Amino acid sequence: MSKRFAVLILSTAALISAAAYGAQQFALERYDLNLAIVEWLWVQLAAGWLFLFAGLATARSRPEMPMGNWMIALAMIWLTRLIFTPPLIQWESIGAALAFYGILFVILYTYPDGRLDRRERWVTAGFLLLVAAVAYVDVALEDYYGWVRDDHPTCCPSHLLLIEDSPDVRRTLLSWAAVATAIIFIAITTRFLVRWMRSSSVGRKGLGRLGFLLPIMVVLVLIPGASALGSGFTEAPFADTASSRPALYIQNGALVLFAGFMAASLIGARMSRARVADLLEGLAEPMTPDLLQQRMRDALGDQDARLGFRLGVSDEFVGVDGRQIDVERSSDLEVTDLGDEATIVHDPALDRGLVRSVGAAAHLALENARLQAELKAQLEEVLRSRVRLVAATDEARRAVERDLHDGAQQRLVTLAATLRQAQRTADQANPALEALLAVATDEAGLAIDDLRNLARGVHPAILNQAGLGPAIDTLADRSSIPVTTDVTDRRFETAIETTAYFVVAEALTNANKHSGADHVVVSAKLESDYLVVEVSDDGRGQANWDGSGLSGLRDRLEALGGSIELASSPEMGTRLRARIPTSGKTTG
Amino acid sequence: MRVLIAEDSVLLREGLARLLEDEGMEISAQVGDAESFKSRVRADPPDVSIVDVRMPPENNADGLIAAIELRGETPDIKILILSQYVEPHYAMELLETGAAGVGYLLKERISAPRSFIEKVRNVAQGGTAIDPAVVSQLFDRKRRDDPIGRLTERERSVLSEMAEGKANASIASSLFMSEKTVESHIRQIFMKLDLEVDPDANRRVLAVLRWLRA
Numbered sequence A: 001m002s003k004r005f006a007v008l009i010l011s012t013a014a015l016i017s018a019a020a021y022g023a024q025q026f027a028l029e030r031y032d033l034n035l036a037i038v039e040w041l042w043v044q045l046a047a048g049w050l051f052l053f054a055g056l057a058t059a060r061s062r063p064e065m066p067m068g069n070w071m072i073a074l075a076m077i078w079l080t081r082l083i084f085t086p087p088l089i090q091w092e093s094i095g096a097a098l099a100f101y102g103i104l105f106v107i108l109y110t111y112p113d114g115r116l117d118r119r120e121r122w123v124t125a126g127f128l129l130l131v132a133a134v135a136y137v138d139v140a141l142e143d144y145y146g147w148v149r150d151d152h153p154t155c156c157p158s159h160l161l162l163i164e165d166s167p168d169v170r171r172t173l174l175s176w177a178a179v180a181t182a183i184i185f186i187a188i189t190t191r192f193l194v195r196w197m198r199s200s201s202v203g204r205k206g207l208g209r210l211g212f213l214l215p216i217m218v219v220l221v222l223i224p225g226a227s228a229l230g231s232g233f234t235e236a237p238f239a240d241t242a243s244s245r246p247a248l249y250i251q252n253g254a255l256v257l258f259a260g261f262m263a264a265s266l267i268g269a270r271m272s273r274a275r276v277a278d279l280l281e282g283l284a285e286p287m288t289p290d291l292l293q294q295r296m297r298d299a300l301g302d303q304d305a306r307l308g309f310r311l312g313v314s315d316e317f318v319g320v321d322g323r324q325i326d327v328e329r330s331s332d333l334e335v336t337d338l339g340d341e342a343t344i345v346h347d348p349a350l351d352r353g354l355v356r357s358v359g360a361a362a363h364l365a366l367e368n369a370r371l372q373a374e375l376k377a378q379l380e381e382v383l384r385s386r387v388r389l390v391a392a393t394d395e396a397r398r399a400v401e402r403d404l405h406d407g408a409q410q411r412l413v414t415l416a417a418t419l420r421q422a423q424r425t426a427d428q429a430n431p432a433l434e435a436l437l438a439v440a441t442d443e444a445g446l447a448i449d450d451l452r453n454l455a456r457g458v459h460p461a462i463l464n465q466a467g468l469g470p471a472i473d474t475l476a477d478r479s480s481i482p483v484t485t486d487v488t489d490r491r492f493e494t495a496i497e498t499t500a501y502f503v504v505a506e507a508l509t510n511a512n513k514h515s516g517a518d519h520v521v522v523s524a525k526l527e528s529d530y531l532v533v534e535v536s537d538d539g540r541g542q543a544n545w546d547g548s549g550l551s552g553l554r555d556r557l558e559a560l561g562g563s564i565e566l567a568s569s570p571e572m573g574t575r576l577r578a579r580i581p582t583s584g585k586t587t588g
Numbered sequence B: 001m002r003v004l005i006a007e008d009s010v011l012l013r014e015g016l017a018r019l020l021e022d023e024g025m026e027i028s029a030q031v032g033d034a035e036s037f038k039s040r041v042r043a044d045p046p047d048v049s050i051v052d053v054r055m056p057p058e059n060n061a062d063g064l065i066a067a068i069e070l071r072g073e074t075p076d077i078k079i080l081i082l083s084q085y086v087e088p089h090y091a092m093e094l095l096e097t098g099a100a101g102v103g104y105l106l107k108e109r110i111s112a113p114r115s116f117i118e119k120v121r122n123v124a125q126g127g128t129a130i131d132p133a134v135v136s137q138l139f140d141r142k143r144r145d146d147p148i149g150r151l152t153e154r155e156r157s158v159l160s161e162m163a164e165g166k167a168n169a170s171i172a173s174s175l176f177m178s179e180k181t182v183e184s185h186i187r188q189i190f191m192k193l194d195l196e197v198d199p200d201a202n203r204r205v206l207a208v209l210r211w212l213r214a
Helices: A003-031 A041-061 A067-083 A094-110 A118-140 A146-151 A167-198 A201-211 A214-230 A242-284 A289-300 A352-429 A431-458 A461-466 A468-478 A494-515 A550-559 B010-022 B034-043 B062-073 B088-095 B107-111 B113-124 B132-143 B153-163 B168-174 B179-192 B201-213
Strands: A306-310 A334-338 A342-346 A483-487 A520-527 A530-537 A563-569 A573-581 B002-006 B026-031 B048-052 B079-083 B102-106 B128-130
Touching: A003 A041, A003 A067, A041 A067, A067 A094, A094 A118, A094 A167, A118 A167, A242 A289, A242 A352, A289 A306, A289 A342, A289 A352, A334 A352, A342 A352, A352 A431, A352 A461, A352 A494, A352 A550, A352 B010, A352 B107, A352 B113, A431 B107, A461 A468, A461 A494, A461 B088, A468 A483, A468 A494, A468 A520, A468 B088, A468 B132, A494 A520, A494 A530, A494 A550, A494 A573, A550 A563, A550 A573, B002 B010, B002 B034, B010 B026, B010 B107, B010 B113, B026 B034, B034 B048, B034 B062, B048 B062, B048 B113, B062 B079, B062 B088, B079 B088, B079 B107, B079 B113, B088 B102, B088 B128, B088 B132, B088 B201, B102 B107, B102 B113, B107 B113, B113 B128, B128 B132, B128 B201, B132 B153, B132 B201, B153 B168, B153 B179, B153 B201, B168 B179
Parallel strands: A483 A520, B002 B026, B002 B048, B048 B079, B079 B102, B102 B128
Antiparallel strands: A306 A342, A334 A342, A520 A530, A530 A573, A563 A573
8 A cells, every 4th residue: 555545644634523523513603413423423533433444554554454444434435424424424334335435345245354265255245235226215215304403494404315204113113224334244153253263363363352242243233133133123223312312322433443453463473574584583593494484473373373385386285294295275375475496385364465575585685595405415526526536636646646556666777787797798898888888887787766756645555555653654754853753553545644644754844944843752642533744943933834845735635624834943953743633533 | 585566557567477487586476465474485485575655455564564464474474665755754664663674675776677576575584674765865854863863974875874784794795894993883873873782674773763763
């Protein structure tokens, strides 16, 4: 409902109210009347305005329901009725009666949403026909205010529909009509109660909040019937007599109550929307579908609401429990989509605005969860591929070492042996050749040394063969700075052993090159599922991550889920400490 | 003398066989993997086996492991291990099975046939042969440590020769000194290193190497 429409309604209502007041003043002055209905102008105005506000608020907060509009219409008619201050203008015209009783009927009949289905439309039409007939009888059989005309001949001309002024017949007919109306409204109340009993807890909450007001509304129409019965059909309903005054009290009071409770229920709905904020607040933490569904239920106040996830591109949904939700079959459920992927299956009685708000929050949470899951999956894949890269690198290095060992190294050894033989053969015959061959043999020996060092640097065969201890011992043997070692006898996965080995190798290389240390201590121990490798020297302590193999090692360690720390200072020397997770994967 | 060759490189194996045959040795068998090495030794024990550390089936230290296993069964089986790499660890492992009749040499020592053959013979006769590269690596490591620093240049040479498994006579000839001098050097060394003097040359090797690696 637009703001302009609301302003238009309110200003029209104000004009009507002013007109009603003016008409009353005019009637009082001119005819010196003192009618109950005039006395009660202020009460009736207040009731009408309250009802109008309730209608506007309902239309605003639940625009999907016609109920708000019905309420606005009823309030407007209620107020308009006040202009037709008797005896100036005859109120009980057929149109006004149709409008007032028709709308009242619809409100009560279709509560709470105000929607008319096909059958309800026919019932309403039938009721309107009845009202029209009664109103016609009412008008046609009485020359209203003929008694006023006795004193004021210029007042109140008799109207066109008048057939015959026969108050007795009319009174009897109207009394029966009032009784019939009362019966009809009792029927509506019964229908309502049946629906209340059959509806869900949520629906009951919605109906219940205002439902007990229904009887109050019924009072509005019962009073005339009751007063008719009470007077033994001797007085027309709403006749201005002392006995009908309590009825007027009750009628107006009922209307005010109805408006008040309607407003209260709307405030209740607003408060339930505040729960959406709680839902949003919880989005920061990781949300499982189960948790989200619970949060959503709390926010909706519907513990039967379910979260559904679309299966592929089909129209089928599964719940968080993995079971299918039959959306089509459950006609007493309503489906509100959350994006393309998910849906809320809920009680149709829920405030749609609330469902939309909750849906938006839940959609956000789902998106969030989906993105987090995607990110996590990607990250995991990256981590896995990093581990694979490390393993592939290790394997490639091993392959290179193996090829060197089985190929070039063997050939060179054979070559050196052959050269030596040639040298011996040439010995006697050709001293010059012998000298050349001696040089060649020495060169071959040097080539063997170079190749051995190269192959060992690529991958130390002893690491696989004998494990970390012997491999680190050999590193220590080759160090020009004295090294003390303390290495576990346990065997680990190749990637772990290789990483530990290269940490020590790199640290010892750096210590030998730059540290000027007198002593290095190497340890590799298993500490609660971590292989902790530590290399510390007593040197200058100027090591850093740049320009050394250390940063490469850091990548390698992080790939395995480990960490490496470097502490280097002139006072303490350099300490490199790496932690490699073993997840208990030791082998012997 | 009957020699078994266990080496997976055919090229090297053939070369080695030719070399040994030239020296009048008999090749009892040529095998290319650890399993056949073990079964051949068990079926027909040679005077000495020359074994590559790394062999099929695992291509790890299969040759060495097989050798240790065989010496566990029959301690007087003579084994000369050939290795591509300088790994004191392997030498020690082998020596732990008893220092008599074992050797650990780099493969490239084949290219100095005379000295190589001598070492093969030495091992076959129950001696010990440790590659000078292994010894020198151990020496390098110990050099900065105090006790070895107290040795004279001469004493260090004697210690190094001892570590290679040489007998006193052999040390005397390669260092151009009398056996008596060698003996007195050895006494000095053992005193300085705080080791018990052991007249058995083979056990002496183990003691020295252990000390070097400690």
